[in-house]
Amino acid sequence: MKFIYKDLLHFLSDKPSIKNLSERLFQLGHEHEINCEVFAMEFTPNRGDCLSLIGLSRDLNVFFGKAQPYKIFQEEIENLNLDFKNLSPEVCPKISFLEIEIEGNAKEYKPYLENYFSLLGNKKVNFFTDISNYISYELGQPTHCFDANTIKYQLIFENKICEKSFKTLLGTDINLGGKNCIFSINDEIISLAGVMGGMSTACSTSTKKALIECAYFIPEAIIGKSVKYNLASDAAHKFERGVDIQLQEEVLRRFIQIVRDHVSIKNIKIQTFDEGQDQKAKIPIDVKRINKILGIDLEEEKYLTHLSKLGFGIEKEIVVPTFRHDIASQNDLAEEIARVIGYNNIESKPLKITKKLDKSTDDVNRLKNYLIKNGFSEVINFPFTANEEKKSISIDNPLDSNKNKLRTSLKNSLLENLLYNERRQKDSIKFFEISDLYTKNNEITQEKKLGIIISGRKSHNYLDFSKKLDNAYLSELLNQDSKKQAFVIEEISRKELKTKKKDKIFYLEISIDKIPKHLFKDSESRIDQINFIKYQSVSEFPSSTRDFSFSIKDLEKYNAVIDYLSDLNDKNLKDAFIFDFYENKKLNEIKVGVRLIFQSNLNTLSEEDIQKSVNELLQPIIDLEGISIPGL
DSSP states (O other), rough: OOEEHHHHHHHHHSSOOOHHHHHHHHHTTEEEETTTTTEEEEEEETTTSSSHHHHHHHHHHHHOOOOOOOOOOOSOOOEEEOOOOOTTTOOOOOEEEEEEEESSSSSSHHHHHHHHHHTOOOOOOOOEEEEEEHHHHHHSSOEEEEEEOOOSSOOEEEEEEEOOOOTTTSEEEEEESSSSEEEETTEEEEEETTTHHHHHHBTTTTOOOEEEEEEEEHHHTTTTTTHHTTTTOOHHHHHHHOOOOOHHHHHHHHHHHHHHSEEEEEEEEEEEESOOOOOOOOEOOHHHHHHHHHHHHOOOHHHHHHHHTTEEESSSHHHHHOOOOOEEEEEEEHHHHHHOOOOOOOOOOOOOOOOOOHHHHHHHHHHHHHHTTTTTTTOOOOOOEEEOOOTBBBBBBBBBBOOEEEOSSSSSHHHHEEEEEEEETTTEEEEEEEEEEEESSSSSEEEEEEEEEEEEOOOSSSSTTTTTTTTHHHHHHOOOOOTTTOOOOOOEOOOTOOHHHHHHHSEEEGGGGGSOOTOOOOOOOOOGSSOOOOOOOOOOSEEEEEEEEEOOOSGHHHHHHHHHHHHHOOOOOOEEEEEEHHHHHEEEEEEEEEEEEOOSSSSOOHHHHHHHHHHHHHHHHHHHEEEEETOO
């Protein structure tokens, strides 16, 4: 998300230089880049409270003090008698509506509003929508603007299974499926709540009377909807991470004030529907625990001052503000203090290791070497998942609230790796992962496991190119002792997977302790003896394959051809290998089938791009006497 430097300064009582502000942002854990006094920020998923000027400034207040840079409408507002029914209060516990009618048009925007568009490159839509977008930038609360003249009947909100078509305000038709949060009138869906409104009730440049909706939706009800329906939505991005349920009245009063800054207001009315579920979380004051976690000696008074400046309430307990959905434990509070002090300013102390080093480390390294030498690639996956089982362990402060359980198996992660690579035209997949898994019954147990998954071609060489990876391949590789089959291999069905591939998938998972010790005894234990392939970013663009058959009639040139093919180099060449070999002794001729795979990280390659690379790569071979490529 982008923020204008001068806009941030308005929210701070001190006025730091852009360099000083940048240093403090890094200290607080907010990665960013600066371009022409615009901060391009990267926030972790658990810090949705920072996705606005007021939100980011709340973190910076601890260093630079707090200012009140904006005005809100202070006068009394008439009650709006809106015919509205909330059928899913468990999903939307609080929602407010503002009806506002104006006279005339805004001839030009005030500098604070105009800069939002001109300096950040945002597109103007219409007066009410422009204010809505600006307020989301300023206060972090998305609002949606209906043309009030289109809301003629009862407005209903509900979270229900929908199998209907819906035209968005962008004019695109999407087919809703499964459970969705929607607003409807007379059974017609007019808004995909928390994501995007509909065309039939959208405001336009001629709208004089608007109904502004300002709501709190639980993140779990919105997560994944923008991706599912391919809708770029700033509102969904914020709702997925949690907004401040107590900010609605201030947001709508700020909306009124911005309108009044630009045009005359003819009439305003407001109404809130509140289910009373916005109770604040509280955590005991325990500075001794904080000091123990961080290894520091912080006085309680200073500890509470830091938290107060960050927006926490200080009573008999620490009151967590409603905009901080990521705070639930003493560990979370310790992280807040560490950010304020600065991790670099906390004295480092040597670890006192009383437990002997695990001798099984060498066995694990030997196992990795054995698999890598047999063409496998190691993967390291995120240890958290949304899948819950009886023995799952929950995380108190997950980075992603949608993935708050520790994995109990490596299977789903490896399957996702396989499908991801298949979608990028990889036709030979051999992956393994070695990781600790944690489960809970009466007590927490830790177990290191190996997971292996395979599918596709056996290898990229002419001997194995037409052969498929299967149960027999894994069994021969791993179950070397026929008397004891330690590795149990299963086939994963593709029926429930979103894939058009038909190659069979085979998987096994086993505890490291149960792997026969003699199996890898001849392998080296040091991983660093392997020549690792340098990391290359994965392209999101499609690959293109070209197959060529080389006819070698001058057999003395065979080695020269093979050496050249093994050393092909082009910026768009991702892979090259021999997939077929045939020697015709009667004709004294060798035929070699070669596959070239082209792919760019920047764009989809055109036929001209590929042909240019092919000509440059193969011309030196064609120039050799006795060598030809039929059809080229």
